[in-house]
Amino acid sequence: MRSTVAALLSKELTLEWRTRESVPAMVLFSIATYVVFHFGLDRDRVTGDLASGVLWVTLLFAAILGVNRLFVAEYEQGGFDGFLLAPVDRTALLVAKALTLFLFLCIVEVVAVPAFALLLLGPPLTQALPELVLVLLLANAGIAVLGTLVAGLAIQTRARDLIVPLIALPLLVPVLLAAARCATPLLQDGGAGALPADWLAILAIYDLLFALIAYAVFDFLLED
Amino acid sequence: MRGSSVFAVPDPVPALALRGAGRRYGERAALRDLTLELEAGRTLVVFGPNGAGKTTLLRMLATLLRPHAGEVSVLGHQLPDEGYAVRGRVGFLGHEALLYRELSGRENLRFHARLHRVGVQRVDEVLDAVGMTARCGDPVAELSRGMVQRLAIARAVLHEPDLLLLDEPLANLDPAAAAQVAPLIGAGSGRTRVVTSHDPAGGLRGADLALGLKGGRVALLAPAAEVDPGQIAELYR
Ligand SMILES: Nc1ncnc2c1ncn2[C@@H]1O[C@H](COP(=O)(O)OP(=O)(O)OP(=O)(O)O)[C@@H](O)[C@H]1O
Ligand SMILES: [Mg+2]
Numbered sequence: 300m301r302s303t304v305a306a307l308l309s310k311e312l313t314l315e316w317r318t319r320e321s322v323p324a325m326v327l328f329s330i331a332t333y334v335v336f337h338f339g340l341d342r343d344r345v346t347g348d349l350a351s352g353v354l355w356v357t358l359l360f361a362a363i364l365g366v367n368r369l370f371v372a373e374y375e376q377g378g379f380d381g382f383l384l385a386p387v388d389r390t391a392l393l394v395a396k397a398l399t400l401f402l403f404l405c406i407v408e409v410v411a412v413p414a415f416a417l418l419l420l421g422p423p424l425t426q427a428l429p430e431l432v433l434v435l436l437l438a439n440a441g442i443a444v445l446g447t448l449v450a451g452l453a454i455q456t457r458a459r460d461l462i463v464p465l466i467a468l469p470l471l472v473p474v475l476l477a478a479a480r481c482a483t484p485l486l487q488d489g490g491a492g493a494l495p496a497d498w499l500a501i502l503a504i505y506d507l508l509f510a511l512i513a514y515a516v517f518d519f520l521l522e523d
Numbered sequence: 524m525r526g527s528s529v530f531a532v533p534d535p536v537p538a539l540a541l542r543g544a545g546r547r548y549g550e551r552a553a554l555r556d557l558t559l560e561l562e563a564g565r566t567l568v569v570f571g572p573n574g575a576g577k578t579t580l581l582r583m584l585a586t587l588l589r590p591h592a593g594e595v596s597v598l599g600h601q602l603p604d605e606g607y608a609v610r611g612r613v614g615f616l617g618h619e620a621l622l623y624r625e626l627s628g629r630e631n632l633r634f635h636a637r638l639h640r641v642g643v644q645r646v647d648e649v650l651d652a653v654g655m656t657a658r659c660g661d662p663v664a665e666l667s668r669g670m671v672q673r674l675a676i677a678r679a680v681l682h683e684p685d686l687l688l689l690d691e692p693l694a695n696l697d698p699a700a701a702a703q704v705a706p707l708i709g710a711g712s713g714r715t716r717v718v719t720s721h722d723p724a725g726g727l728r729g730a731d732l733a734l735g736l737k738g739g740r741v742a743l744l745a746p747a748a749e750v751d752p753g754q755i756a757e758l759y760r
Binding site: 303382387 | 585586587588589607610611612613615617619620621622623624625626630635638639640662678
């Protein structure tokens with residue numbers, strides 16, 4: 300299983316490096332959205348819950364772009380068949396795709412979060428950076444697992460670009476809510492507040508729940 | 524004597540055993556009531572006009588489509604339940620190459636080698652065997668159709684499968700390439716083969732059993748030696 304995941308993941312990263320189909324689009328989308336917020340809200344300083352909301356809604360929509368493209372090469376270039384013909388654990392595809400999306404989100408955030416700080420955020424980003432990174436990682440995990448599941452479901456349908464946000468966004472509302480609540484005190488003016496342990500726990504529980512659901516149903520998605 | 528002994532060796536398991544096998548796509552039946560057996564090491568050639576169900580049959584044998592009716596046993600394993608035991612033992616060459624366009628031929632084969640737990644030296648071996656060593660670093664998107672087909676053949680035999688499922692394997696190949704890949708996928712490969720073809724004489728050559736499909740139904744099933752190319756041509760009328 301581990302070597303299969305490694306093979307899939309390295310293929311995934313090589314393909315993204317060659318085609319640059321997902322990550323640049325996600326990065327540009329996030330930055331453009333922060334610019335739009337900058338002018339749309341007509342201010343260069345947001346703090347607290349507003350800052351947290353703007354940060355997360357943008358990242359979530361950017362993630363949808365990645366989710367949309369996650370299985371396109373498999374679907375259009377026979378990757379599914381190639382994988383299904385191999386004597387490997389099919390869960391490996393779920394794990395590899397979720398890891399791919401997780402890494403993409405992390406890379407996007409390395410650029411997008413500083414851009415957000417530059418364009419919109421009032422207090423310095425550094426006031427609670429380790430805590431913010433933790434929240435980002437936990438939220439990324441939830442988005443990655445659920446996104447992979449939805450991407451696998453939608454790839455067979457013709458209206459993929461419509462189905463993905465339609466299914467993924469409502470299901471990700473709990474992640475959005477918990478992540479935003481976690482980040483709010485970290486982005487408030489006059490020094491960061493404590494990370495709310497209850498919301499952090501909810502975020503972690505959601506990640507676990509989604510992971511279990513994905514593990515249980517992903518095989519069925521691959522079945523003919 | 525032997526037959527009455529409790530130690531009698533059972534008949535070797537046929538490589539393929541289908542009984543009343545069928546497959547639908549939605550309401551449309553693509554394959555109906557197919558019954559046949561093929562011994563290990565033999566070749567079955569499948570003829571039939573476009574849409575006859577040839578690809579459907581091959582994809583079903585490859586575990587990519589589940590049978591909707593009848594019994595299908597491949598290499599002694601019942602499908603779909605024992606598909607896991609069949610996967611990895613079949614070499615599937617379909618209409619599509621199953622190669623990523625932005626990866627090179629070698630990268631694609633290395634990827635499949637890892638999935639099939641095959642050593643990397645085998646990749647160079649098959650690349651050489653299909654005559655693609657010189658261009659194996661080029662992205663698949665930049666290769667000619669015939670070159671892609673050669674790589675697809677290399678991919679199909681990479682893991683030394685027991686059963687080859689070949690959907691018009693010589694499509695897009697020049698005569699020299701066809702001769703070059705013969706030891707890998709031809710009758711001389713020693714493997715059990717199911718080959719689709721639109722060329723009556725060429726298809727019958729090297730085949731043991733001939734199947735003619737029309738509209739998903741069996742129109743002809745006979746030892747290849749007893750079939751006249753004219754009978755095959757009749758299928759297409
Ligand atoms: N994915 C699919 N969805 C719906 N119908 C399909 C699908 N694939 C094949 N069919 C139908 O099943 C029937 C058999 O198709 P199949 O591809 O097996 O034919 P074939 O003998 O391989 O034809 P060809 O010589 O053109 O390759 C056809 O009527 C076809 O329209
Ligand atoms: Mg076909």
